[in-house]
Amino acid sequence: MANHKSALKRIRANEKKRLLNRYQAKSTRTVVKRLRATNDKNEAVELFKTASSMLDRLAKKNIIHKNKAGNTKSKLAKFVNKLAA
Numbered sequence: 001m002a003n004h005k006s007a008l009k010r011i012r013a014n015e016k017k018r019l020l021n022r023y024q025a026k027s028t029r030t031v032v033k034r035l036r037a038t039n040d041k042n043e044a045v046e047l048f049k050t051a052s053s054m055l056d057r058l059a060k061k062n063i064i065h066k067n068k069a070g071n072t073k074s075k076l077a078k079f080v081n082k083l084a085a
Contacts (some may be wrong), residue, residue, distance in 0.1 A: 021063045028054040035076060044080045051076060 002008050015029060035047040052073045059069035 021061075024054070025058060025063055028058055032076065036079065039083070041080075041083045043052050048076055048080045071083065 002011060023077045027035060028051065035044060035051055038044050038047065042077040055064070055069040055073055058064045
């Protein structure tokens with residue numbers, strides 16, 4: 001266990017950040033799953049906006065890699081465009 005005051009504070013802060021990161025990543029995965037499960041074009045467009053925004057936010061904060069965010073957004077865009085056709 002840590003002995004210094006700053007190390008103890010760092011442990012507390014890291015735990016808070018870890019929980020927040022997990023929450024945000026899980027929320028994003030849920031939105032992506034809902035988007036992939038939908039067959040309605042209008043709902044898919046709205047979910048795509050939400051999902052792409054969430055993915056960009058995760059990539060900006062280095063919770064996920066920026067290429068993973070880009071690849072996922074690309075696949076989702078293809079899916080939405082196929083629904084529209």
